[in-house]
Amino acid sequence: MGELIEHLREGLPAEAILTDPDVTRSYANDMASFCTAGAPAVVTLPRTVEQVQHVMRTATALRVPVVPQGARTGLSGAANAADGCIVLSLVKMDRILEIDPVDRVAVVEPGVVNAVLSRAVAEQGLYYPPDPSSWEQCTIGGNIGTASGGLCCVKYGVTAEYVLGLDVVLADGRLLKTGRRTAKGVAGYDLTRLFTGSEGSLGIVVRAVLALRPAPPQQLALAAEFPSVAAAGEAVRQIMARGHAPSLLELMDRTTVRAVNAMARMGLPESTEALLLAAFDTPDPAADLAAVAELCTAAGADQVVPAEDAAESDLLLQARRLSLTALEALRPATMIDDVCVPRSRLADMLEGTAEIARKYGLTIGVCAHAGDGNTHPVVCFDPADADEARRARESFDAIMALGLELGGTITGEHGVGVLKKEWLARELGPVGLEIQRGIKRAFDPLNILNPGKVLDA
Amino acid sequence: MGELIEHLREGLPAEAILTDPDVTRSYANDMASFCTAGAPAVVTLPRTVEQVQHVMRTATALRVPVVPQGARTGLSGAANAADGCIVLSLVKMDRILEIDPVDRVAVVEPGVVNAVLSRAVAEQGLYYPPDPSSWEQCTIGGNIGTASGGLCCVKYGVTAEYVLGLDVVLADGRLLKTGRRTAKGVAGYDLTRLFTGSEGSLGIVVRAVLALRPAPPQQLALAAEFPSVAAAGEAVRQIMARGHAPSLLELMDRTTVRAVNAMARMGLPESTEALLLAAFDTPDPAADLAAVAELCTAAGADQVVPAEDAAESDLLLQARRLSLTALEALRPATMIDDVCVPRSRLADMLEGTAEIARKYGLTIGVCAHAGDGNTHPVVCFDPADADEARRARESFDAIMALGLELGGTITGEHGVGVLKKEWLARELGPVGLEIQRGIKRAFDPLNILNPGKVLDA
Numbered sequence: 083m084g085e086l087i088e089h090l091r092e093g094l095p096a097e098a099i100l101t102d103p104d105v106t107r108s109y110a111n112d113m114a115s116f117c118t119a120g121a122p123a124v125v126t127l128p129r130t131v132e133q134v135q136h137v138m139r140t141a142t143a144l145r146v147p148v149v150p151q152g153a154r155t156g157l158s159g160a161a162n163a164a165d166g167c168i169v170l171s172l173v174k175m176d177r178i179l180e181i182d183p184v185d186r187v188a189v190v191e192p193g194v195v196n197a198v199l200s201r202a203v204a205e206q207g208l209y210y211p212p213d214p215s216s217w218e219q220c221t222i223g224g225n226i227g228t229a230s231g232g233l234c235c236v237k238y239g240v241t242a243e244y245v246l247g248l249d250v251v252l253a254d255g256r257l258l259k260t261g262r263r264t265a266k267g268v269a270g271y272d273l274t275r276l277f278t279g280s281e282g283s284l285g286i287v288v289r290a291v292l293a294l295r296p297a298p299p300q301q302l303a304l305a306a307e308f309p310s311v312a313a314a315g316e317a318v319r320q321i322m323a324r325g326h327a328p329s330l331l332e333l334m335d336r337t338t339v340r341a342v343n344a345m346a347r348m349g350l351p352e353s354t355e356a357l358l359l360a361a362f363d364t365p366d367p368a369a370d371l372a373a374v375a376e377l378c379t380a381a382g383a384d385q386v387v388p389a390e391d392a393a394e395s396d397l398l399l400q401a402r403r404l405s406l407t408a409l410e411a412l413r414p415a416t417m418i419d420d421v422c423v424p425r426s427r428l429a430d431m432l433e434g435t436a437e438i439a440r441k442y443g444l445t446i447g448v449c450a451h452a453g454d455g456n457t458h459p460v461v462c463f464d465p466a467d468a469d470e471a472r473r474a475r476e477s478f479d480a481i482m483a484l485g486l487e488l489g490g491t492i493t494g495e496h497g498v499g500v501l502k503k504e505w506l507a508r509e510l511g512p513v514g515l516e517i518q519r520g521i522k523r524a525f526d527p528l529n530i531l532n533p534g535k536v537l538d539a
Numbered sequence: 540m541g542e543l544i545e546h547l548r549e550g551l552p553a554e555a556i557l558t559d560p561d562v563t564r565s566y567a568n569d570m571a572s573f574c575t576a577g578a579p580a581v582v583t584l585p586r587t588v589e590q591v592q593h594v595m596r597t598a599t600a601l602r603v604p605v606v607p608q609g610a611r612t613g614l615s616g617a618a619n620a621a622d623g624c625i626v627l628s629l630v631k632m633d634r635i636l637e638i639d640p641v642d643r644v645a646v647v648e649p650g651v652v653n654a655v656l657s658r659a660v661a662e663q664g665l666y667y668p669p670d671p672s673s674w675e676q677c678t679i680g681g682n683i684g685t686a687s688g689g690l691c692c693v694k695y696g697v698t699a700e701y702v703l704g705l706d707v708v709l710a711d712g713r714l715l716k717t718g719r720r721t722a723k724g725v726a727g728y729d730l731t732r733l734f735t736g737s738e739g740s741l742g743i744v745v746r747a748v749l750a751l752r753p754a755p756p757q758q759l760a761l762a763a764e765f766p767s768v769a770a771a772g773e774a775v776r777q778i779m780a781r782g783h784a785p786s787l788l789e790l791m792d793r794t795t796v797r798a799v800n801a802m803a804r805m806g807l808p809e810s811t812e813a814l815l816l817a818a819f820d821t822p823d824p825a826a827d828l829a830a831v832a833e834l835c836t837a838a839g840a841d842q843v844v845p846a847e848d849a850a851e852s853d854l855l856l857q858a859r860r861l862s863l864t865a866l867e868a869l870r871p872a873t874m875i876d877d878v879c880v881p882r883s884r885l886a887d888m889l890e891g892t893a894e895i896a897r898k899y900g901l902t903i904g905v906c907a908h909a910g911d912g913n914t915h916p917v918v919c920f921d922p923a924d925a926d927e928a929r930r931a932r933e934s935f936d937a938i939m940a941l942g943l944e945l946g947g948t949i950t951g952e953h954g955v956g957v958l959k960k961e962w963l964a965r966e967l968g969p970v971g972l973e974i975q976r977g978i979k980r981a982f983d984p985l986n987i988l989n990p991g992k993v994l995d996a
Contacts, residue, residue: 270993272729
């Protein structure tokens with residue numbers, strides 16, 4: 083360990099190297115529950131590309147594992163420390179280098195907070211859509227690492243669709259430039275997309291060229307109350323089949339609605355089995371909402387309440403954004419799942435999850451990016467109760483099994499990390515796993531980049 | 540060769556194996572000029588995944604190169620045969636397996652023609668945007684291989700953005716499934732995107748899940764005449780900076796306009812230096828066109844002519860679609876370049892190309908996907924004139940050098956193939972090239988998949 087610190091000091095200033103165990107311990111975990119985490123040997127906080135290169139050269143020379151970190155808001159343990167690792171925190175590399183309204187790109191360092199970028203581009207009439215729930219804290223580097231989603235994806239897609247080019251420091255410290263800042267480009271294999279969602283296991287993103295869009299009009303929302311998740315699922319089917327392009331189409335189940343009311347007295351309808359929120363940022367959102375209201379009613383909605391204005395719309399959105407926090411408050415602990423199914427199977431997924439909750443005798447609240455078929459079942463339990471904790475883990479697995487059975491994926495936007503690596507093998511199958519491991523070896527032959535995550539058994 | 544055919548016959552019906560040299564020779568080339576092509580040993584036309592697997596197992600067992608082909612409309616020689624190779628033509632695998640309006644996906648075999656799919660989904664109120672110029676002939680498999688673009692990309696993006704999941708037969712015949720049919724998914728590395736644009740060098744796509752969109756309203760177009768390419772470039776800057784979302788923003792230079800008139804008597808304005816075509820498929824296209832017309836006038840347009848209706852709009856579009864054919868008719872041969880620059884540098888690219896034409900004493904017509912900064916300079920020359928042919932090749936290279944200098948890429952949508960592999964090395968740099976070759980080795984250790992293309996020196 084003395085050698086490691088000494089080596090790091092040759093290329094990093096003193097303030098960029100943290101070794102006090104009380105401090106380094108605070109970098110051990112992201113926000114995932116029940117994922118193993120080790121004790122870092124050192125935390126590094128580089129401010130330049132060269133400093134990141136020095137960290138990776140050091141790690142390669144001494145065969146020390148490196149765990150890259152952003153804001154550690156991840157939900158799969160992908161940023162959890164490994165014993166004796168170098169934590170490579172990118173939060174000090176937080177400059178927005180450029181915003182160009184003609185090329186519609188932003189060039190940023192990885193530590194820029196999502197909300198900071200979103201606000202900066204908004205000032206120029208531009209829009210950076212990806213909006214994970216943690217957008218006020220999470221970093222662009224972390225968003226790229228997990229290929230994060232958010233609420234806007236049903237219309238605007240996920241982070242991956244906004245990453246045009248990257249500068250990446252490789253495991254051995256070499257600097258690789260991928261992609262482009264042009265609107266199109268097909269020169270060579272798409273390495274940009276390969277790094278996006280690779281959870282820090284292939285290289286360290288130190289700079290990103292991001293695509294921007296023109297700012298859309300302010301969105302207007304409605305809330306529709308359904309007597310069953312099946313009816314809400316049918317409404318989602320109809321809305322999408324009729325060619326609507328909502329900027330948001332979210333669902334909260336009864337448990338979630340009540341949890342949000344309990345936490346924030348939002349006055350949401352407690353008798354509803356499923357509350358569907360839809361929004362449009364089109365030129366005439368009221369007309370679109372009226373059409374969607376009709377479809378909701380035809381699908382069996384008890385009541386449809388359109389927001390009067392942007393402020394009311396924001397309130398609805400705020401209720402949705404509170405869901406996870408509200409569900410977390412129900413029991414001492416939660417496990418948040420992230421299963422995405424074809425949107426035509428949404429109701430099957432919700433009904434199956436309710437059945438799983440009954441079977442295991444647990445509270446499982448579900449909020450969902452309904453338009454994407456991306457559900458977040460939140461298993462609420464008490465870890466001090468061994469039997470309940472076992473049931474929680476089993477129900478969590480049963481939810482993923484159900485997702486795969488319905489033609490879905492074990493993770494729509496949170497990533498694999500530590501939490502789901504056994505399930506990844508199941509989703510990919512033996513050929514997929516072998517091919518993916520071949521790619522990992524091509525980038526990281528010494529297996530020093532975020533070992534024990536994603537594909538690493 | 541006897542052994543090869545015998546081996547192929549064990550898993551393919553007689554009609555799927557072509558060995559007559561007069562026939563196999565006709566499969567030697569795609570539509571690129573001046574790219575080397577060898578004589579295939581055999582052409583195979585499988586109809587099933589198992590048959591493709593048999594071809595690849597045979598190729599691996601006997602170490603025979605395989606060249607996958609679609610409609611051979613490519614412009615970079617990526618589908619050109621290698622001497623003694625197996626041509627693996629996917630055109631008989633041409634079934635549309637599914638179109639789902641709720642999940643907004645189509646599942647297709649690789650030999651489906653782009654226009655056939657586009658029309659089939661349109662019948663269900665859906666839209667498959669990618670529209671390469673060859674859309675009436677080219678196949679989805681070929682589109683995936685080159686990550687093709689088209690006219691609609693400025694609003695709807697390129698092929699890569701519509702490929703959700705793939706079934707791929709690997710070099711050794713194993714079947715790999717990548718991606719998903721869900722709207723979102725981040726389980727493992729994004730292999731779907733890695734195969735898209737890999738020009739048949741990593742595996743054989745045998746099935747694709749494609750994302751669809753709701754059909755937009757019929758687009759309405761205008762034509763604006765500019766006294767200089769600089770003025771047209773400024774109009775493009777303003778249109779994009781003001782947040783407009785045209786469904787088409789195309790440019791034809793003076794040479795192209797005259798060539799189209801000469802071929803089809805379209806009555807385009809011959810005195811213009813640059814004709815800009817803009818279209819909108821928004822709810823109120825006339826209003827959007829009026830705003831764009833104003834920006835064009837402010838940027839110096841001599842005249843702006845809005846189409847009266849959809850029929851007139853189609854006529855303008857048809858003129859643009861004729862550009863390449865019309866330029867090809869000017870001289871015995873052409874070389875079509877495909878340089879994409881940041882759209883803010885479009886005018887620089889166009890002026891630089893005109894300068895190159897003067898310097899080399901050649902006719903170079905340019906049509907461009909202006910909104911994407913993607914230019915197609917077409918070098919017109921007589922290959923029988925050795926000096927002119929040399930100048931043509933040099934000017935073609937000078938155009939790519941200019942593109943890189945302006946922060947662009949050597950290929951926006953046509954791919955690398957044989958034509959640009961030396962330039963790919965230049966664009967990627969030594970680290971990029973080495974990493975990309977590592978990926979190629981991981982998928983194709985025997986280098987039997989489309990050897991001599993893309994990265995293969």
